Amino acid sequence: MIDNLLFLSTPITMLILLAGILSYFGNHILSRGIIFIDIAVAQIAALGTMIGLLLGFAETSFSVQLISYAFTLIVIGLFAMTKLKKQAIPQEAIIGIIYCLALGLAMFLAEKIPGGSNYITKTITGNILWVTWKQAFYSFLVFAGVGIVHFFLGKQFITISDNLNKFPFSPARVRLYELIFYITFGIVIVKAVPIGGVFLIFILLIAPTAAATLFTQSWKKRFIWSWIIGIVGSIAGVYISYTFNISNGPAVVCLLGLTVFILAFIKLLSKRFNQPA
Amino acid sequence: MIEFMILPFIACLILTGITVYFGIHVIKREIIFIDIALAQIAALGSSVALVLQETFTNSHIHHAEHAAVRTPDYALSLLFILIAAMIFTLLKNKKIKVPLEAFIGITFAVATTGTVIILDKGAGGDTHIHDMLAGSILWVTLHQVMRLLIVVFVVGLFHFIFRKKFKALTDSYHNPEEKLTNPKLWDFLFYFTFGFVIIEAVNIAGIILVFAFLIIPASISSLFFTTWSNRFLTGLIIGITVSFCGLYLSWVMDIASSPAIILFLSISLFIGIIILVLRMAINRKKKLPEVNIK
Numbered sequence: 001m002i003d004n005l006l007f008l009s010t011p012i013t014m015l016i017l018l019a020g021i022l023s024y025f026g027n028h029i030l031s032r033g034i035i036f037i038d039i040a041v042a043q044i045a046a047l048g049t050m051i052g053l054l055l056g057f058a059e060t061s062f063s064v065q066l067i068s069y070a071f072t073l074i075v076i077g078l079f080a081m082t083k084l085k086k087q088a089i090p091q092e093a094i095i096g097i098i099y100c101l102a103l104g105l106a107m108f109l110a111e112k113i114p115g116g117s118n119y120i121t122k123t124i125t126g127n128i129l130w131v132t133w134k135q136a137f138y139s140f141l142v143f144a145g146v147g148i149v150h151f152f153l154g155k156q157f158i159t160i161s162d163n164l165n166k167f168p169f170s171p172a173r174v175r176l177y178e179l180i181f182y183i184t185f186g187i188v189i190v191k192a193v194p195i196g197g198v199f200l201i202f203i204l205l206i207a208p209t210a211a212a213t214l215f216t217q218s219w220k221k222r223f224i225w226s227w228i229i230g231i232v233g234s235i236a237g238v239y240i241s242y243t244f245n246i247s248n249g250p251a252v253v254c255l256l257g258l259t260v261f262i263l264a265f266i267k268l269l270s271k272r273f274n275q276p277a
Numbered sequence: 278m279i280e281f282m283i284l285p286f287i288a289c290l291i292l293t294g295i296t297v298y299f300g301i302h303v304i305k306r307e308i309i310f311i312d313i314a315l316a317q318i319a320a321l322g323s324s325v326a327l328v329l330q331e332t333f334t335n336s337h338i339h340h341a342e343h344a345a346v347r348t349p350d351y352a353l354s355l356l357f358i359l360i361a362a363m364i365f366t367l368l369k370n371k372k373i374k375v376p377l378e379a380f381i382g383i384t385f386a387v388a389t390t391g392t393v394i395i396l397d398k399g400a401g402g403d404t405h406i407h408d409m410l411a412g413s414i415l416w417v418t419l420h421q422v423m424r425l426l427i428v429v430f431v432v433g434l435f436h437f438i439f440r441k442k443f444k445a446l447t448d449s450y451h452n453p454e455e456k457l458t459n460p461k462l463w464d465f466l467f468y469f470t471f472g473f474v475i476i477e478a479v480n481i482a483g484i485i486l487v488f489a490f491l492i493i494p495a496s497i498s499s500l501f502f503t504t505w506s507n508r509f510l511t512g513l514i515i516g517i518t519v520s521f522c523g524l525y526l527s528w529v530m531d532i533a534s535s536p537a538i539i540l541f542l543s544i545s546l547f548i549g550i551i552i553l554v555l556r557m558a559i560n561r562k563k564k565l566p567e568v569n570i571k
Contacts, residue, residue: 030375035382036310088553089304089496092378096309096492097546103485104539107411111533199386206386210379217374250390257387264368264380 004242011248012238014131014139018196019204019230021143021188024150026209027222028181031161034091037079038205040099041186042193045072047102050109069190075102076186080178084165128196128248135195142191146184157181158219200249204230207256214260214267233259285534286524288417288425288481292490293516295429295474298436300495301508302443302467306450307378311365312491314381315358315472316479317388322357323350324395351476358472366465412483415527415534425477432470443467444505486535490516493542497549515545 029037048071052064075098082094150157156177159168167174192201208226216222237252244251303311326349361384368380436443442463449457457463478487494512502508523538530537 030379033307033376033378035376035378088500090307090309092307092309093304093492093496096488097496097543100485100489100492100539101543103410104489104536104543107485107533108536108540199390202382203386206379206382210375210383213375214373246394250394253386253390254394257383260383261364261380264373264375268367268370268372 008238008242010131010133010136011128012235014128014136014195015234015238015252016231017136017139017143018192018201019208019234020227021146022192022201022204023208023226023230024147024223025185025188026205026207026226027213027219028157028161029205030209030213032091032164034095035206036092036095036099037185038189038193038202039198040095040102041072041076041189042198042201043099043102043106044075045069045190045193047106047109048072050106050113053113054109069187072186072190073183076182077179080182081175083174083178128200131195139191139195142187146188149180149184153177153180197249199253203253203256204234207260208233211260211263214263229256229259282524282528284417284419284422285414286520288414288422289520289524289538290517291422291425291429292478292482292487293494293513293520295433296478296487296490297494297498297512297516298433298509299471299474300491300512301499301505302447303491304495304499305447307376308381309378309492310385310488311381311468311471312475312479312488313484314385314388315361315468315475316484316487317385317392318357318361319354319472319476319479321388321392321395322354324392325357326350326353328395354476355473358476359469362465362468362472365468366461369464410484411533412479412481412486412535414482414486417481421477421481425481428474428477432474435466435470439463439466483535486538489535489539489542493546497546500549500553515542519545 029035045068048068049059049064051071052061052067053059055063055067057063057067079091079094079098082091156169160174160177160181162168169177189201196204208230209222211229212222212225216225233256234252237255238248240246240255241248241251299312303309330349364384365377365380369377442457445457446460446463446467475487482490494515495508497515498508498511502511519538519541522541524534526532526541527534527537
């Protein structure tokens with residue numbers, strides 16, 4: 001038992017770190033209605049990696065990572081500029097288009113790289129079980145850096161998330177805050193996705209905040225509850241995956257996802273009990 | 278060449294017709310990723326059917342066999358779509374302060390990882406997902422096209438007959454105060470018929486191409502038009518043009534057809550944006566009131 005605990009301590013630490021930063025971002029993502037942004041960002045990062053490979057660099061080389069990062073931050077920076085006073089197309093549709101183009105382009109490039117189709121889906125599964133202490137420590141440094149930025153600018157970000165299609169500050173300041181918000185978000189996603197896989201990151205981002213938002217609208221309570229749900233859900237998921245011998249990532253995803261649906265139906269029914277007819 | 282490309286082109290035409298129509302609904306409701314979620318739910322259904330059949334008959338079904346549409350798979354896919362449609366309908370409620378898109382996303386994640394858990398506990402999950410994403414419209418058979426045509430015709434006719442109901446539902450989607458007769462029923466029928474189409478469409482063209490056809494033409498047309506008929510016509514013209522160009526390019530350059538069609542879709546989107554920006558610039562110069570793009 002002690003051996004197992006030691007073995008699982010790294011993935012659990014990593015999951016707590018991921019849940020900490022992602023559940024925080026999730027509240028903003030949910031309030032802005034840009035649910036699928038992390039899947040689009042992950043796809044762009046994968047496309048960046050493929051472009052690096054096409055330029056002749058090795059997969060694990062620093063150049064490829066740099067190209068992937070730079071490419072992702074440019075695209076997400078451009079996306080930050082699509083907040084308009086008159087939103088002709090919802091931002092979620094822009095995300096859909098970005099995802100679609102990135103995936104289409106990746107499929108096209110995959111034919112030019114030997115074994116290229118692997119890179120398209122590489123980010124889908126991830127493997128949290130084999131994470132190392134070194135990776136966890138680096139992730140902690142990155143997340144802490146992002147956390148500090150958000151500690152100072154958190155109030156402004158909340159104001160912007162509360163005022164969709166409006167400019168609560170001067171347009172230039174809104175654009176600057178948006179840029180900082182999305183770039184920090186992009187950094188976290190590019191760091192987190194290769195470790196956890198797209199679906200684990202997605203569920204840690206959306207499920208805890210969705211569960212919390214069902215019951216409270218206050219930002220403070222949503223943050224606290226989504227942290228609790230995210231961390232408890234991750235640990236419970238790892239425990240279930242260990243007991244039933246299934247992969248960790250999928251176990252956490254299914255547990256947290258189904259929890260949200262159950263809570264949503266409890267909410268629907270309980271209100272009906274409270275207010276007859 | 279003609280006989281080789283004619284079936285894929287016809288398949289694209291049928292797809293365009295129905296996806297542009299549903300695309301307008303999807304953009305207005307802001308449930309952009311619904312088709313990916315429904316496609317994954319259908320895949321989960323067919324995986325469950327596969328595993329059940331293997332368990333009960335103790336036989337192993339090869340992947341190649343599985344790729345063809347089999348009746349138990351299809352029945353369970355439809356059942357899963359039906360359940361998902363009911364859940365989405367119920368969760369559209371003013372007591373639920375979470376956007377439906379969040380539930381769609383969670384459905385997508387749970388259905389995909391669920392499929393991976395069911396099929397071999399993870400091994401080969403990547404390949405399965407990749408096959409579903411990419412599709413292969415070039416290899417479409419006459420049988421598949423006929424199936425698609427029948428499904429699209431039935432669903433299209435149904436939506437045409439009850440077009441007022443469906444339009445009213447989507448137009449009033451963001452103000453729940455508006456009174457409609459039986460909104461829950463029509464909402465359910467919307468998701469169910471949509472899922473019905475998605476099963477056939479994804480089977481032929483792959484998730485990503487269906488998604489592109491759904492979102493991009495409808496987005497471009499919403500930049501310029503507000504009425505349903507104008508949006509539909511623009512989307513249709515764009516869809517037919519890009520299908521033709523994409524398939525032609527894919528033939529001439531010998532590249533995969535889905536990326537080629539997506540490439541032309543994105544080109545038409547950029548042209549659309551440029552036209553819009555130019556029009557706004559000209560209007561500003563003339564000191565006319567800015568074009569209303571909403």
